[in-house]
Amino acid sequence: MTNKIVVETLTLQYSDGAESLRNISMDIREHAITVLFGPAGGGKSSLLRCINRLNDLTEVRTLKGRILLDGENILDPKIDVIGLRRRVGMVFARPVVLPLTIRGNLTYGLEVMGEKRKSKLDEAVERSLKQAALWDEVNDRLNDPAIALSGGQQQRLCLARSLALEPEVILLDEPTSGLDPISTGKVEASLQELKKHYTIVLVPHSVQQAARTADFAAFFLQGELVEYSEGKGIFTTPKEKRTEDYVTGRFG
Amino acid sequence: MKLSLNRNLVQRFGFSLITLMALMTVIPIIGVVIYILIQGGPAISWQFLSGFPHDGMRQGGIFPAIIGTFYLTLGTAIFSVPLGVAAAIYLAEYASENMATRLIRLAIINLAGIPSVVYGLFGLGLFVLFLRFGTSILSASLTLSIMTLPVIISTSEEALRAVPQSFRTVSISLGATRWQTIRRIVLPEALPGIITGVILGLERAAGETAPILFTGAAFFLPRLPGTPFDATMALPYHLFVISTQVPEMPFQIQYGTALVLIAFVLGMNLVATVIRSRARAKRQW
Amino acid sequence: MEKDLTWQEFIITRLIRAAGYSAILFVLLIFYFLMREGLPAVSEVPLTDLFAATRWYPIEDYFGILPLITGSLIVTIGAGLIAVPFGIATAVFISEIAPRWARDVLKPLVELLGGLPSVVLGFLGILVLSPYLRVLLNLPTGLTALAGSILLGGIAIPTIVSVAEDALDSVPRSYREGAWALGATRWQTIWRVTLPAARSGVLTAIMLGIGRAIGETMAVMMVTGNAPVLATGLGALLSPVRTMTATIAAEMGEVSNGSEHYHVLFLIGITLFLISLAVNITASAVVFQQRKRSERVLS
Numbered sequence: 084m085t086n087k088i089v090v091e092t093l094t095l096q097y098s099d100g101a102e103s104l105r106n107i108s109m110d111i112r113e114h115a116i117t118v119l120f121g122p123a124g125g126g127k128s129s130l131l132r133c134i135n136r137l138n139d140l141t142e143v144r145t146l147k148g149r150i151l152l153d154g155e156n157i158l159d160p161k162i163d164v165i166g167l168r169r170r171v172g173m174v175f176a177r178p179v180v181l182p183l184t185i186r187g188n189l190t191y192g193l194e195v196m197g198e199k200r201k202s203k204l205d206e207a208v209e210r211s212l213k214q215a216a217l218w219d220e221v222n223d224r225l226n227d228p229a230i231a232l233s234g235g236q237q238q239r240l241c242l243a244r245s246l247a248l249e250p251e252v253i254l255l256d257e258p259t260s261g262l263d264p265i266s267t268g269k270v271e272a273s274l275q276e277l278k279k280h281y282t283i284v285l286v287p288h289s290v291q292q293a294a295r296t297a298d299f300a301a302f303f304l305q306g307e308l309v310e311y312s313e314g315k316g317i318f319t320t321p322k323e324k325r326t327e328d329y330v331t332g333r334f335g
Numbered sequence: 336m337k338l339s340l341n342r343n344l345v346q347r348f349g350f351s352l353i354t355l356m357a358l359m360t361v362i363p364i365i366g367v368v369i370y371i372l373i374q375g376g377p378a379i380s381w382q383f384l385s386g387f388p389h390d391g392m393r394q395g396g397i398f399p400a401i402i403g404t405f406y407l408t409l410g411t412a413i414f415s416v417p418l419g420v421a422a423a424i425y426l427a428e429y430a431s432e433n434m435a436t437r438l439i440r441l442a443i444i445n446l447a448g449i450p451s452v453v454y455g456l457f458g459l460g461l462f463v464l465f466l467r468f469g470t471s472i473l474s475a476s477l478t479l480s481i482m483t484l485p486v487i488i489s490t491s492e493e494a495l496r497a498v499p500q501s502f503r504t505v506s507i508s509l510g511a512t513r514w515q516t517i518r519r520i521v522l523p524e525a526l527p528g529i530i531t532g533v534i535l536g537l538e539r540a541a542g543e544t545a546p547i548l549f550t551g552a553a554f555f556l557p558r559l560p561g562t563p564f565d566a567t568m569a570l571p572y573h574l575f576v577i578s579t580q581v582p583e584m585p586f587q588i589q590y591g592t593a594l595v596l597i598a599f600v601l602g603m604n605l606v607a608t609v610i611r612s613r614a615r616a617k618r619q620w
Numbered sequence: 621m622e623k624d625l626t627w628q629e630f631i632i633t634r635l636i637r638a639a640g641y642s643a644i645l646f647v648l649l650i651f652y653f654l655m656r657e658g659l660p661a662v663s664e665v666p667l668t669d670l671f672a673a674t675r676w677y678p679i680e681d682y683f684g685i686l687p688l689i690t691g692s693l694i695v696t697i698g699a700g701l702i703a704v705p706f707g708i709a710t711a712v713f714i715s716e717i718a719p720r721w722a723r724d725v726l727k728p729l730v731e732l733l734g735g736l737p738s739v740v741l742g743f744l745g746i747l748v749l750s751p752y753l754r755v756l757l758n759l760p761t762g763l764t765a766l767a768g769s770i771l772l773g774g775i776a777i778p779t780i781v782s783v784a785e786d787a788l789d790s791v792p793r794s795y796r797e798g799a800w801a802l803g804a805t806r807w808q809t810i811w812r813v814t815l816p817a818a819r820s821g822v823l824t825a826i827m828l829g830i831g832r833a834i835g836e837t838m839a840v841m842m843v844t845g846n847a848p849v850l851a852t853g854l855g856a857l858l859s860p861v862r863t864m865t866a867t868i869a870a871e872m873g874e875v876s877n878g879s880e881h882y883h884v885l886f887l888i889g890i891t892l893f894l895i896s897l898a899v900n901i902t903a904s905a906v907v908f909q910q911r912k913r914s915e916r917v918l919s
Contacts, residue, residue, distance in 0.1 A: 137508055169510040179501040182524055182619040192509040230619045248510065346807035350717055357713035360706045360777060361726060364733045367744060418639055425640030442643040444904055448896040449650065450835025452865045456889040460653035481646050514629045542737025545837040549872050571739045578743045579842060593740050604735050
């Protein structure tokens with residue numbers, strides 16, 4: 084298995100002085116779920132936002148290091164950021180559906196690229212909804228406003244929305260934090276299917292979710308990468324004391 | 336015991352005073368509208384609204400003034416809406432909080448505070464004389480547009496900022512550019528608020544007299560204006576003239592003219608309010 | 621396909637930025653043209669004759685602006701004395717005392733007053749207000765500064781009410797609840813907690829309202845009698861005056877292009893422009909100061 088993404092000595096500091104990432108280096112394997120877990124403020128979301136260059140929208144003071152996607156440094160200012168964001172999709176913590184129809188949400192990314200052919204769009208809609216396990220529930224009301232869906236359905240719609248662009252990497256930032264256990268289960272099941280074709284980086288909303296889903300896991304504490312392991316070993320026999328304290332609930 | 340009795344008394348007195356003052360402020364407003372309605376109502380007829388004035392304005396209709404106000408409002412819209420909305424988009428979506436942006440905001444606040452008659456002078460100096468547009472619908476509309484700009488910019492900016500930031504973030508993460516995000520998501524969602532602001536701004540422009548005094552208004556024209564370079568009659572100016580400069584002016588016609596002007600302005604207000612409440616109900620956020 | 625998009629987007633973005641900066645352009649343009657037509661007055665008429673003389677009689681070359689300035693001043697002060705108490709009271713009423721249904725009726729009503737063209741108010745001033753004042757106060761004429769003040773007050777009130785009401789409304793509920801929990805009556809809470817908390821917004825409201833009053837032209841022109849007499853003392857409220865704005869509006873039509881009179885009228889325009897500039901800069905500085913202070917407190 085190869086490394087899809089390689090993070091090299093990444094340091095990030097926001098304009099308001101909050102130091103977010105300190106000299107992070109890690110590998111993200113292809114066709115696997117890599118989990119970034121840890122208490123709030125650890126820098127996990129910041130790392131995600133670096134990978135799809137969403138941090139360009141915020142006031143950043145320093146950004147050092149490299150992030151290699153298939154060997155290419157995506158932090159290089161010369162890179163095609165728009166194209167990058169299509170290769171690296173993101174699902175956010177709260178389901179944010181665009182004020183469009185269900186279909187409109189799904190075709191948005193493609194339309195913005197200039198894709199106008201109805202056949203292509205329809206195909207993408209069906210494919211992505213099936214991958215997100217939402218097709219059966221909504222295929223008869225694709226022209227309804229997306230806001231009419233339940234919370235769990237909306238979040239799966241957001242997942243489908245990213246999938247419609249046929250990305251290579253999917254970043255998920257606490258995607259099930261607002262969802263009931265059943266919807267959460269559906270999303271986690273989808274991820275297990277999706278990892279066969281995509282590279283997945285997940286920030287879970289609980290240690291338990293991390294333990295359930297991780298193929299690789301990294302523990303972040305206050306901007307530092309404390310421990311990284313393959314498989315679920317980090318949850319049962321962590322090597323670092325800080326990891327152990329967090330995993331066993333001594334702090335959170 | 337005595338202390339709380341005192342405080343309650345003070346409160347009751349204070350509340351009554353405030354209520355009285357508020358009523359004294361608000362009741363005259365209703366009174367004004369009703370009074371004009373009663374006094375001017377009888378003058379309203381089809382001939383009044385569609386006919387031309389005769390006998391030095393003392394008889395006949397006010398059609399040219401109505402059309403003139405309509406043209407001026409249209410002209411103002413043509414110049415101020417694209418410019419104002421674009422400026423609002425810049426402030427809400429592109430500008431960062433630096434010195435230049437603060438200067439722009441200061442400039443807008445100042446434009447908003449400049450007395451309307453000073454705008455008239457400015458219009459006279461720039462459009463009528465320097466650019467040689469003469470006393471015309473064009474000069475008057477351009478003058479009114481710059482005067483209306485601050486209102487349109489601030490209400491439009493507010494409408495744009497009200498659109499949740501999360502929409503923009505999602506759109507960008509799907510590979511859209513900033514302009515695509517604005518055009519496809521932000522602008523359509525902000526549109527009702529922008530339209531409301533535009534209507535309110537135009538409503539103010541329609542009722543203004545001082546800016547058009549030396550830039551486009553004419554007392555009496557035998558024909559309707561044919562080109563933007565013609566001068567025009569206008570309702571506010573007409574009302575001003577007939578109430579101050581025409582001897583033996585029948586009261587009813589004066590009130591009738593005032594009524595038409597109010598109806599025009601308040602009609603726009605009503606449309607804006609309806610748009611605002613319907614948009615609020617349909618909102619998807 | 622994508623190349624077209626970026627090329628289009630580039631132009632649109634440039635246009636939008638230009639639109640943003642246009643506000644600065646317009647302010648400078650206005651200032652320039654006012655200066656261009658108004659500065660010659662300073663060389664044509666000696667400064668003392670302009671600003672120290674007490675007669676405004678252009679036909680005979682008397683260009684003393686002072687009576688006009690005092691005219692504006694007295695009408696504006698009178699308007700302020702009316703508009704500030706009634707405006708703040710109405711704002712307090714709407715935001716703190718009135719029941720919900722009353723609020724939904726009152727706010728649009730006040731907005732309605734704000735939408736009324738000033739020429740309509742002036743018109744009513746001539747036909748209704750000044751005859752009434754003449755009879756009520758036993759004056760030779762009702763066309764006085766007082767009539768102007770009343771109308772100006774009516775024009776300034778909607779601005780004061782809407783901005784002040786917004787400011788009061790945005791005071792967090794927790795402030796009021798904290799005061800009630802300590803045993804204050806609602807009345808005490810309003811005066812000791814809510815109003816002070818909304819201080820900067822209320823001040824801004826007052827300044828904006830007064831700014832509107834200073835700049836008002838038509839209504840004052842129609843009811844203040846147009847007598848450019850130096851106003852001395854508050855008794856001048858009951859006699860005719862002339863404001864700066866009314867002077868420009870009334871006399872510009874009869875003036876020949878390029879004459880001294882023409883230049884002086886533009887000079888008055890410059891004066892008005894500078895006054896409104898000063899008021900606006902002060903108003904925004906006050907808001908800025910308050911915001912910095914509250915940021916320090918909350919951080």
